[in-house]
Amino acid sequence: xxxxxxxxxxxxxxxxxxxxxxxxxxxxxxxxxxxxxxxxxxxxxxxxxxxxxxxxxxxxxxxxxxxxxxxxxxxxxxxxxxxxxxxxxxxxxxxxxxxxxxxxxxxxxxxxxxxxxxxxxxxxxxxxxxxxxxxxxxxxxxxxxxxxxxxxxxxxxxxxxxxxxxxxxxxxxxxxxxxxxxxxxxxxxxxxxxxxxxxxxxxxxxxxxxxxxxxxxxxxxxxxxxxxxxxxxxxxxx
Numbered sequence: 001x002x003x004x005x006x007x008x009x010x011x012x013x014x015x016x017x018x019x020x021x022x023x024x025x026x027x028x029x030x031x032x033x034x035x036x037x038x039x040x041x042x043x044x045x046x047x048x049x050x051x052x053x054x055x056x057x058x059x060x061x062x063x064x065x066x067x068x069x070x071x072x073x074x075x076x077x078x079x080x081x082x083x084x085x086x087x088x089x090x091x092x093x094x095x096x097x098x099x100x101x102x103x104x105x106x107x108x109x110x111x112x113x114x115x116x117x118x119x120x121x122x123x124x125x126x127x128x129x130x131x132x133x134x135x136x137x138x139x140x141x142x143x144x145x146x147x148x149x150x151x152x153x154x155x156x157x158x159x160x161x162x163x164x165x166x167x168x169x170x171x172x173x174x175x176x177x178x179x180x181x182x183x184x185x186x187x188x189x190x191x192x193x194x195x196x197x198x199x200x201x202x203x204x205x206x207x208x209x210x211x212x213x214x215x216x217x218x219x220x221x222x223x224x225x226x227x228x229x230x231x232x233x234x235x236x237x238x
Contacts, residue, residue, distance in 0.1 A: 025043055025064050025225050025226055026039065026041060026042055026043030026044075026064055026225055026226055026227075027039065028228065032228065035230060036230055036231065037228050037229065037230045038228065038229045038230070038231070039227070039228055040078050040080070040227040040228065040229055041066050041224070041225070041226075041227040043061070043064035043065070043225060044061070044064075045061070046061070046066075048078055048079050048080070049066070049076055049077070049078055049079070049214075050073075050076070050077060050079070051071055051072050051073025051074075051075070051076055051077070052073045052074055052075040052076075052077050052106075052109040052110065052112055052214070053072070053073045053074075053109075053110070054109075055072045055073060056072070057071045057072065057073075057076055058070060058071055058072040059071040059072075062223060063223075064225055065223035065224060065225040066215065066223070066224045066225065066227065067221065067222070067223055067224075068100065068214075068215045068216060068217040068222060068224070069217050069219075069220065069221040069222060070217065071217050073217070074112065074113075074216065074217060075103055075106075075109075075112050075214045075215065075216050075217070076214050076215050076217070077103075077106065077109055077112075077212045077213070077214035078212060078213055078214055078227075079212070080212070081210055081211055081212050082104070082105075082159075082210065082211075082212075082213060082229060082231060083105075083159070083209055083210035083234060084159055084160050084161065084209075084231065084232035084233070084234050085158075085159055085229050085230060085231050085232055086156060086157070086158045086159075086229065086230040086232065087102070087104060087155075087156065087157040087158075087159075087213060087227075087228070087229050088154065088155070088156050088226065088227075088228045088229075088230075089102065089154075089155055089224050089225070089226055089227045089228070090152045090153065090154050090155075090224070090225050090226045091121055091152070091153050091155060091222060091223065091224050092150065092151060092152045092153065092222070092223050093121075093123060093149060093150075093220060093221065093222045093223070094149060094150050094221065095123070095149070095220045095221065096123050096149050097123065097220065098121070098122055098123040098149070098220045098222060099121070099122045099218040099219065099220050100121040100122070100215065100216050100217070100218050100220060100222040101118040101119060101120055101121055101136065101215070101216035101218065102118065102119040102121060102155060102157065102213070102214075102215060102216075103116050103117065103118050103212075103213060103214050103215070103216060104116060104117055104118075104119075104157060104159065104211065104212075104213040105117050105159065105207065105208060105209060105210060105211040105212075105213070106211040106212045106213065106214070107207070107208035107210075107211045109212060112214075114194075114195050114196055114197055114202070115197070115207070115208065115211070116207075116211055116212075117135060117136070117138075117164065117207070118135070118136040118216070119133065119134070119135060119136065119155065119157055119166055119174075120132055120133065120134045120136050121155070121216075121222065123146070123149050124144070124146075125144050125146070126144060127140060127141040127142065127143060127144050128140055128141065129141075131144060132144055132145075132146040132153075132168060132173075133145065133146070133155070133166050133167075133168040133173035133174050134166075134173075134174050135164060135166060135174050135175075135176055137193045137194050137195070138176055138181065138187060138193055138204065139174050139175065139176045139187075140174070141173045141174045142172070142173055142174065143171065143173055144168075144173070145167075145168040145169045145170075145171040145173055146168055146169070147169065153168060153169055154167075154168070154169055154170065154226075155167070155168055156168075156170075158232075159209075159232075160232055161209065161234075162177050162178040162179040162205075162209075163175070163176075163177055163178075164176050164178065176204075178204050178205050178207060178209075179205050180205075181193075181203060181204030181205050182203055182205045183203060184200070184201040184202055184203045185201025185202065185203075186201075195207075213229075
C-alpha cells in the first residue's frame with residue numbers, strides 16, 4: 001500500500017506543481033525567460049514605474065495589480081523605452097462604464113495623447129475605433145473579444161516597424177500599417193483622426209517608432225497585472 005501511494009504521489013506531484021506554476025502572477029515562466037521576455041511589473045512594488053508628470057505613483061498596488069486610478073498622473077509609465085516588441089498584460093475592471101487605455105511608443109510623456117498610440121480598454125460588447133482592443137481613433141475592431149465586467153482579459157500588442165496589431169483573449173481584433181497613414185489628420189479610410197502636434201494635424205506615418213509604455217487613468221478603477229514585454233529584432237534597419 002505504501003509503495004503504491006509513493007508511486008501515485010510521484011506521478012501526481014509534477015502535475016500539481018505545473019498547475020500551480022501556470023497560475024502564478026507577475027512572474028516569467030522558464031520558457032518566457034528562454035525566449036527573452038522581460039517582466040515590467042513584479043506585483044510587489046512600483047520599481048521602474050512613475051506618473052507621466054514625473055511624480056511617484058500615489059495609488060497603491062492591489063492584490064498584485066497595478067492601479068492607474070488616482071495615481072497622480074494621466075498615465076503611469078515604465079521607465080524603459082521600446083521600439084519593436086510584443087506587450088502582454090492582463091486587465092480587469094468592475095465598473096460597467098469603465099474607460100482606460102494601454103499606451104505605447106509614447107515619445108513625449110508630457111503629451112502622451114498626441115505623441116503615442118493607445119489601445120482602448122473599456123467595457124461593452126461593441127466594435128469600433130473607440131471600443132475594447134481598438135488602436136484608438138485609427139482602426140475599427142473586427143470583433144469584441146472582451147470578457148464580462150469583473151473578469152480578467154489578456155491583451156497583446158505587437159509593434160514591428162510600421163505594423164501594429166492587437167489581440168484580446170487570444171483573438172485578433174485590430175491592426176494597422178502606420179505607413180498607410182501618410183496624410184496629416186487623416187486615416188486611409190478617409191476619416192479624420194484626432195492626432196495633432198502644436199495644434200497642427202499629424203500624419204501617423206511620422207509618429208516615433210520608439211517610446212515608453214503604460215496605462216491610463218481615465219477616471220475609472222482598472223487593474224493591470226502580468227505586464228511583460230518581448231523585444232523584437234528591428235527588421236527595418238536590415
